[in-house]
Amino acid sequence: MREAEKVSKLMMLPRLRRPGDGDTGICFEYAVHDAVSRGDQAVTERIGDALRFCKVPGDEVGSILFGAEKAGSQQLIDTAAELLTNDSSLLSGSRGRPVKLKRHLTSAAAAFRKKGRGGDLPQSISGLWRADLFLGSVETDYWIGTTVKINPAGLQGDRGLRVGVVPASQGKSDRIVRDERRNLVICPLPYDGSFIETFYMAWEVVTSFLAADAQVPKEVSLPRPAARTVARYLADRRDYPVVDVIEALGSLAQPELLRTEAESVGIVLAGGTSEVVETSAVLAPVARLL
Incomplete structure (x- = not known):
């Protein structure tokens, strides 16, 4: 800075x-990243469920902001590179050995500027330039490309992307599902009171x-x-x-000052089967007893 x-x-x-049409969406991306980094339980538990859906090993959820399209993008990309190790691996969902994420960050940024044309990214992760975040496990150093959209209609899948993070729709199901058309695991974040x-x-x-x-x-x-x-x-x-x-x-x-309570949440798995998992939800702020 x-x-x-x-x-x-x-x-x-x-x-x-300078106000712009995309300000809300950009701030939403930052807010999701910040919530994961701070360990906001309402967000990290949902992200953790989505990572398990993608078979990412490890329990300690982390987020790295990529943000190739934002002002000061080079600083963000440099910061992301600093947070990764030489062993940080990107799980793309395709067969074969995971690629090393750190060595491909610059190529992903260059591909963004060219809208994916003529990039040097491996074919298995050619769509990585669309990523907003890399979500994964700090403990195992495995990561997945993630797109974050405040408007679910704007979600677009691509190679190198595994998860789409969106707001849950009020009054509708907020289950984590696999969108076969976009080839994304859709992770809605909780709305009412959350x-x-x-x-x-x-x-x-x-x-x-x-x-x-x-x-x-x-x-x-x-x-x-x-x-x-x-x-x-x-x-x-x-x-x-x-x-x-x-x-x-x-x-x-x-x-x-927030207290939590365990509750059951349904997750729709590939093939239409479902699974119930225990999670903790924030109920209300209560004063601590002295």
């Missing part, structure tokens, strides 16, 4: 930002705050009192550097 970015004040963010609802509420607060020039928006923009409270937290810190504000507000999150 450049020094100027480290000291940019929060009140400057609305003037530096990760996706939190993401959209946060998106509403942040975009309204930026549209109000880093001030508390009008009540019509944020009618829920809780959302206005979060916007007020931000506005109170508008004269401080962005990175410092993020760190300061992080201490207010207190994820340890």
Whole structure:
């Protein structure tokens, strides 16, 4: 991160930002990656189920952000390379030995810029340039190419991709299924009272705050009192550097105050068979007993 970015004040963010149609989708990719990296149980358990579906060995779920299409993409690619080892292997789902992922990152980025034409990627992973994340096991160092779409209709399968992460549809089944047409394992993330609802509420607060020039928006923009409270937290810190504000507000999150309870979740396996697994779901924030 450049020094100027480290000291940019929060009140400057609305003037530096250039809104785009794909902003929500890009932020969703970052949010999924961050949730896995932080160990957000509502997300990691779903991702873990999808990895088991793809027969990825190991239990400790990890995420590496690829992001070849994003601003500062070279820095992201360099960071991804640093997180991988020379033994990091990509499981493509095809027969044969897994390829070593680190040596193909640059080729995947080059293939993205050419939209897949004339790339130097092995045939078995020729579609890897479409990946947003590499999900896998930190413990065994096996990874799979993953596409993340906030709009499920935008999912597109390709060689080198194994999993598609999308929001679960409200009121519909959120089972992990194999999409034979796209050749992807579809992993819907939980909505009501969980990760996706939190993401959209946060998106509403942040975009309204930026549209109000880093001030508390009008009540019509944020009618829920809780959302206005979060916007007020931000506005109170508008004269401080962005990175410092993020760190300061992080201490207010207190994820340890969430309690979980085991429940059964159905997973549809290849061939139409189903399997019931035990998982833990966040129920509600409760105060710890002193």
